[in-house]
Amino acid sequence: MKVAEDALLEVDNLRTQFDTPGGLLTAVDGVSFSLSKGKSLGVVGESGSGKSVMSRSIMRLLPKVNIQTEGTVRFKSRNLMELAPRDLRKLWGPEMAMIFQDPLGSLNPVVKVGKQVAEGLRVHSGFSKKEARSEALKLLREVGISEPERRLDEYPHQFSGGMRQRIVIAIALACQPDLLIADEPTTALDVTVQAQILDLIEEQRNQRNMSLILVTHDLGVVAGRTDEIMVMYAGRIVERAPTKVLFANMKMPYTEALLESIPKLERPSHSHLLSIPGQPPNMIDAPRGCKFAPRCKYVQDRCVEEEPELISAATPGHLYRCFFPVGSAESADALARNMANGKVDESGSRVHIRT
Amino acid sequence: MAGSGNLHLREQEKPLLRVEDLVVNFLSAGGETVQAVSGFSIDVLEGETLGLVGESGCGKSTTARAIIQSPKPTAGSIQLDGVELTELDDEEMRRTRPILQMIFQDPISSLNPRRTIRDVVAEPLYVWWEEETGRLAIASWFEKTGNLFQKISSKFSRPARILAPLAWLSLIFWLVSEASDERSLETWLSWLKTPAQFIGFPVLFILAAMAAALSVVGAVWLVLAVILPFGVISGKFGSVTNTVGLTGLFTSLFAVVFLFFRTWSSLGGVAHWLSSGILLLAVGFLAVWSLLACREPSRAGSSALAVLVFMLFAIQVFYIVGLDGNTKLAVFSLSAAVDGILYWLIARRYKLARAQMRQRAEPEVKRVLEAVGMEVEGSLERKPHEFSGGQAQRISIARALILNPKVVICDEPVSALDVSVQAQILNLLEDMKAAYGLTLVFIAHDLAVVKNISDRVAVMYLGKICEVGPPELLYSAPQHPYTRLLIDAIPRPDPEFDQRNAVRIEGELPSPLAPPSGCRFRTRCPNVQAKCSTEEPQMKEVASGHYVACHYPADSELNQ
Numbered sequence: 001m002k003v004a005e006d007a008l009l010e011v012d013n014l015r016t017q018f019d020t021p022g023g024l025l026t027a028v029d030g031v032s033f034s035l036s037k038g039k040s041l042g043v044v045g046e047s048g049s050g051k052s053v054m055s056r057s058i059m060r061l062l063p064k065v066n067i068q069t070e071g072t073v074r075f076k077s078r079n080l081m082e083l084a085p086r087d088l089r090k091l092w093g094p095e096m097a098m099i100f101q102d103p104l105g106s107l108n109p110v111v112k113v114g115k116q117v118a119e120g121l122r123v124h125s126g127f128s129k130k131e132a133r134s135e136a137l138k139l140l141r142e143v144g145i146s147e148p149e150r151r152l153d154e155y156p157h158q159f160s161g162g163m164r165q166r167i168v169i170a171i172a173l174a175c176q177p178d179l180l181i182a183d184e185p186t187t188a189l190d191v192t193v194q195a196q197i198l199d200l201i202e203e204q205r206n207q208r209n210m211s212l213i214l215v216t217h218d219l220g221v222v223a224g225r226t227d228e229i230m231v232m233y234a235g236r237i238v239e240r241a242p243t244k245v246l247f248a249n250m251k252m253p254y255t256e257a258l259l260e261s262i263p264k265l266e267r268p269s270h271s272h273l274l275s276i277p278g279q280p281p282n283m284i285d286a287p288r289g290c291k292f293a294p295r296c297k298y299v300q301d302r303c304v305e306e307e308p309e310l311i312s313a314a315t316p317g318h319l320y321r322c323f324f325p326v327g328s329a330e331s332a333d334a335l336a337r338n339m340a341n342g343k344v345d346e347s348g349s350r351v352h353i354r355t
Numbered sequence: 356m357a358g359s360g361n362l363h364l365r366e367q368e369k370p371l372l373r374v375e376d377l378v379v380n381f382l383s384a385g386g387e388t389v390q391a392v393s394g395f396s397i398d399v400l401e402g403e404t405l406g407l408v409g410e411s412g413c414g415k416s417t418t419a420r421a422i423i424q425s426p427k428p429t430a431g432s433i434q435l436d437g438v439e440l441t442e443l444d445d446e447e448m449r450r451t452r453p454i455l456q457m458i459f460q461d462p463i464s465s466l467n468p469r470r471t472i473r474d475v476v477a478e479p480l481y482v483w484w485e486e487e488t489g490r491l492a493i494a495s496w497f498e499k500t501g502n503l504f505q506k507i508s509s510k511f512s513r514p515a516r517i518l519a520p521l522a523w524l525s526l527i528f529w530l531v532s533e534a535s536d537e538r539s540l541e542t543w544l545s546w547l548k549t550p551a552q553f554i555g556f557p558v559l560f561i562l563a564a565m566a567a568a569l570s571v572v573g574a575v576w577l578v579l580a581v582i583l584p585f586g587v588i589s590g591k592f593g594s595v596t597n598t599v600g601l602t603g604l605f606t607s608l609f610a611v612v613f614l615f616f617r618t619w620s621s622l623g624g625v626a627h628w629l630s631s632g633i634l635l636l637a638v639g640f641l642a643v644w645s646l647l648a649c650r651e652p653s654r655a656g657s658s659a660l661a662v663l664v665f666m667l668f669a670i671q672v673f674y675i676v677g678l679d680g681n682t683k684l685a686v687f688s689l690s691a692a693v694d695g696i697l698y699w700l701i702a703r704r705y706k707l708a709r710a711q712m713r714q715r716a717e718p719e720v721k722r723v724l725e726a727v728g729m730e731v732e733g734s735l736e737r738k739p740h741e742f743s744g745g746q747a748q749r750i751s752i753a754r755a756l757i758l759n760p761k762v763v764i765c766d767e768p769v770s771a772l773d774v775s776v777q778a779q780i781l782n783l784l785e786d787m788k789a790a791y792g793l794t795l796v797f798i799a800h801d802l803a804v805v806k807n808i809s810d811r812v813a814v815m816y817l818g819k820i821c822e823v824g825p826p827e828l829l830y831s832a833p834q835h836p837y838t839r840l841l842i843d844a845i846p847r848p849d850p851e852f853d854q855r856n857a858v859r860i861e862g863e864l865p866s867p868l869a870p871p872s873g874c875r876f877r878t879r880c881p882n883v884q885a886k887c888s889t890e891e892p893q894m895k896e897v898a899s900g901h902y903v904a905c906h907y908p909a910d911s912e913l914n915q
């Protein structure tokens with residue numbers, strides 16, 4: 001893989017498999033990408049597309065039992081796959097940090113929040129108890145917690161969902177990491193709080209020149225925020241492009257379908273949403289050809305037989321994985337053919353064939 | 356927000372659902388009044404979809420629950436098809452249930468995990484039929500008791516928290532004094548040796564706990580074994596306070612029974628029987644309540660029967676203790692056997708009744724599952740957790756439809772779902788509405804979602820309505836500053852829309868314990884003026900069908 005100039009993180013051919021009772025489940029399959037210092041990358045895909053497993057594989061946060069990870073993850077030119085657990089632990093916090101969806105789950109319910117924020121500082125930065133406390137105070141203020149002096153001594157359950165997520169962010173930022181992976185940090189929150197939290201992450205990223213991987217299932221969350229977007233399906237990258245390029249010129253039918261399923265404010269009430277029929281494939285024995293074929297409105301015979309490679313579009317930095325890319329003459333023909341033989345209905349939705 | 360006033364109610368028309376001046380107050384753990392909903396009025400015409408939007412904690416779900424009368428609102432009127440729901444007693448309300456159904460946010464946890472989809476979907480039918488025929492009167496008796504205990508537990512959670520440590524102390528004291536008397540120690544341990552005790556699962560646990568409690572170390576163990584798991588498990592479902600309250604009440608009742616028992620053995624004649632009667636009640640309620648309280652009361656089924664038998668057993672145990680040596684063992688074994696048979700008989704009766712109902716319900720279950728686009732054959736015998744979130748939400752919709760309701764209240768039905776699944780469910784709700792002529796109340800925090808499905812939208816803030824109107828107007832010409840902020844918070848799939856410059860609402864929702872004076876939104880409002888803190892804005896019409904409760908709405912002179 002070509003290596004970007006000042007790449008902070010380079011992932012090459014990452015594959016993660018789980019040994020399940022039903023067989024070997026490939027959750028992440030051959031993912032490669034790099035992320036430069038100070039840049040942000042949005043990772044988008046439906047539930048089960050492998051976003052979380054990928055994030056954890058990069059952080060090396062997955063347990064060892066019944067899980068196989070292959071490929072390389074280079075962080076500041078060091079291959080994390082070869083690091084001993086001891087050395088890894090030294091990286092978590094001061095070099096790379098992660099935020100999870102459920103803020104309550106990542107906080108210890110019986111420890112005061114001030115102590116939880118200060119903990120990392122004491123371990124990694126060697127602060128004294130007092131220094132760590134005053135630093136924690138500063139951090140809580142920075143992430144927008146009012147009256148931090150009082151709130152340092154409260155327990156997580158005394159905070160609202162949004163405030164808890166702010167604390168989690170404060171903990172993640174405490175040791176000034178160079179890379180922050182946020183796995184659906186706002187999915188459990190309502191839109192107003194979501195907007196506040198995303199703004200906060202953005203602001204902190206700018207201030208600290210930190211790199212960010214923001215994982216979400218909603219294209220709307222990353223649209224105006226990250227530099228680049230990577231769309232995942234069935235454990236693979238199916239499209240990757242700088243944000244504006246992606247929206248202006250999306251190639252992948254899956255990306256198009258994800259975008260169309262979002263209710264838009266501009267549209268009149270009761271507009272029919274183009275939802276993606278069916279469900280993502282079973283990743284134990286995934287279908288042979290394009291993994292999106294059973295749900296794709298452009299699908300042709302070729303798609304079922306052969307899996308498309310990740311190829312470059314005309315615009316630099318734009319990659320996709322499809323034989324009939326959106327907007328091309330081929331895809332228009334393909335859609336017309338599918339409509340003619342009844343596979344797709346008038347409105348452009350794929351006719352769901354019950355098996 | 357806002358404001359008060361009922362100008363937005365449509366007097367000329369005959370709404371199917373009409374809520375007027377709804378007030379819901381709760382008592383907080385500290386004894387203060389939480390004003391969750393304060394004078395909420397809305398009407399919904401037949402076949403209309405009302406969207407209700409607002410931040411989490413603004414009272415949307417409380418409003419929804421007040422409409423279905425669980426719990427009953429503090430004040431106000433709720434009319435469904437001309438019938439005043441607040442005046443109905445529990446029995447009458449149950450008869451109204453079929454036409455008023457509800458769908459919840461978290462599809463998987465709102466479905467009973469141990470039941471198969473067949474039973475989950477048919478549940479409302481079962482309940483309805485039971486009402487109709489009185490066939491499973493026992494089950495519904497337990498259900499009501501469960502409700503009663505829930506009410507009691509919420510009322511007494513504060514005294515219970517104070518009582519609990521006291522109760523524990525006295526219990527430990529008593530146990531220690533009792534244990535120092537050797538003969539009694541032997542009595543206790545002899546139960547443990549009786550094989551008959553293995554009949555009935557709860558018995559084993561209680562006896563083991565009692566034995567362990569014989570020493571001080573044992574008492575500590577009991578605290579850990581009973582309180583901690585109980586707290587942790589129920590903490591997942593309810594609030595921390597609730598858990599503490601429940602555990603407290605449980606423990607104090609437990610202790611009362613023990614202390615009673617202590618004095619009882621020294622009594623004779625009438626006093627003896629009187630006290631055993633009281634014990635019967637105490638133990639029985641304790642057992643039923645402790646099992647039902649940590650579950651949803653409406654799901655009390657066959658396990659309630661197990662409790663009934665356990666209750667009997669417990670009473671017998673207390674009685675037997677008064678007997679001497681050999682008689683004790685004989686009576687004990689006999690009663691255990693009788694209980695076992697009793698349990699078996701009741702359970703069988705219950706099972707038979709279920710099987711009959713299952714058969715009767717099958718065509719209906721298939722009909723609704725098909726209607727919501729589920730594959731019927733493969734689903735019936737599976738359990739909820741075997742389905743994805745989207746499928747589980749389809750199942751909850753099927754369940755809500757089985758009684759052919761008129762009104763369906765959907766409380767954040769898509770908030771826990773992926774965007775692609777969300778689209779499927781929104782489309783499905785629209786289809787169902789058209790097919791069955793439903794009237795919907797749709798609750799969500801995302802205005803774009805609400806706009807898509809609604810004919811009329813009400814924006815809510817801290818228990819009051821700020822703005823009501825047709826969705827197009829609300830979006831193109833929002834009048835209330837809060838509506839404007841809600842629109843700005845929606846994540847837009849448009850890279851040209853600069854999210855970083857959008858106006859953001861600052862801070863957190865103020866506490867409903869002490870809502871701000873005047874306009875409730877004034878602490879976070881970008882347009883706030885002096886008048887806003889002294890005078891509460893009233894609903895006024897700004898365009899046809901578009902109402903706002905704000906002193907300085909967007910189109911007012913001040914903002915021009």
Ligand SMILES: Nc1ncnc2c1ncn2[C@@H]1O[C@H](COP(=O)(O)OP(=O)(O)OP(=O)(O)O)[C@@H](O)[C@H]1O
Nearest residue numbers: 018020025027046047048049050051052053054283
């Ligand atoms: N511990 C595990 N054992 C077996 N399979 C797993 C495990 N964790 C995840 N998987 C599987 O790996 C696949 C990818 O899961 P992952 O959690 O990464 O999806 P995701 O894109 O993050 O979805 P979501 O949006 O729901 O968070 C899924 O098929 C999932 O069932």
Ligand code: SF4
Nearest residue numbers: 290293296303322323
């Ligand atoms: S390769 Fe074929 S099936 Fe796959 S996304 Fe492209 S058009 Fe659809």
Ligand code: SF4
Nearest residue numbers: 874877880887905906
């Ligand atoms: S302008 Fe005044 S009345 Fe209107 S919302 Fe703001 S604080 Fe309330």
Ligand SMILES: [Mg+2]
Nearest residue numbers: 051052183184
């Ligand atoms: Mg995930």
